[in-house]
Amino acid sequence: MLIRPGGTELYTDYLSLAAQTDMVAAVRSLLNAAPLYTPTMPRTGKSMSVRMTNFGKTGWMSDHKGYRYQVNHPDTGAPWPDIPESILSVWRDLLPDQPLPDACLVNFYDQDAKMGLHQDRDEQDFSVPVLSISLGDTALFRLGGTKRGGKTQSFRLSSGDVMLLRGEDRLAFHGIDRIYPGTSQLLKNGGRINVTLRKAL
Ligand code: SIN
Numbered sequence: 001m002l003i004r005p006g007g008t009e010l011y012t013d014y015l016s017l018a019a020q021t022d023m024v025a026a027v028r029s030l031l032n033a034a035p036l037y038t039p040t041m042p043r044t045g046k047s048m049s050v051r052m053t054n055f056g057k058t059g060w061m062s063d064h065k066g067y068r069y070q071v072n073h074p075d076t077g078a079p080w081p082d083i084p085e086s087i088l089s090v091w092r093d094l095l096p097d098q099p100l101p102d103a104c105l106v107n108f109y110d111q112d113a114k115m116g117l118h119q120d121r122d123e124q125d126f127s128v129p130v131l132s133i134s135l136g137d138t139a140l141f142r143l144g145g146t147k148r149g150g151k152t153q154s155f156r157l158s159s160g161d162v163m164l165l166r167g168e169d170r171l172a173f174h175g176i177d178r179i180y181p182g183t184s185q186l187l188k189n190g191g192r193i194n195v196t197l198r199k200a201l
């Protein structure tokens with residue numbers, strides 16, 4: 001489904017239940033090597049409600065020093081594990097003409113977590129789309145324009161949905177207003193996992 005011509009594309013039910021289950025298993029199998037960390041906000045130092053980890057050459061993080069990509073895990077100092085093939089293949093299928101992603105951010109939302117409106121703008125080349133996969137409980141996603149404070153629209157992202165932010169919407173403001181608990185059985189303790197692929201370097 002096209003949300004906006006030349007911009008956001010939403011592929012509802014893109015992943016089968018089996019593919020979703022495999023992807024969750026692949027993510028979980030790497031959490032020992034790359035444990036979830038709690039990012040903090042640059043200026044206030046306040047903890048975000050979402051826990052994160054990364055796979056790939058470089059990973060996104062936020063702390064008192066600001067937003068950035070770095071090649072080592074902030075707590076363990078280890079390099080991030082490789083992006084699982086089951087995740088990379090979604091990019092290959094939907095974006096065959098784009099360079100492969102080098103960053104895979106994994107966001108874990110418990111039922112009370114949310115994410116404020118922001119732009120993805122720590123990457124070097126904004127011509128490469130952002131690909132985002134939803135797993136687990138449904139989320140209320142808010143999409144704005146490229147200027148803060150503009151009009152926004154909201155839609156729900158359900159387990160197995162894949163969204164592309166590209167073209168004019170590559171730098172659109174976006175965020176998660178809420179999670180709808182109990183809307184999916186995929187994660188045994190509920191909540192939502194978002195997997196975002198980007199080319200950062
Ligand atoms: C993000 O913008 O990093 C996450 C968006 C989402 O959870 O769908």
Ligand code: MN
Pocket residue numbers: 118119120174
């Ligand atoms: Mn984002």
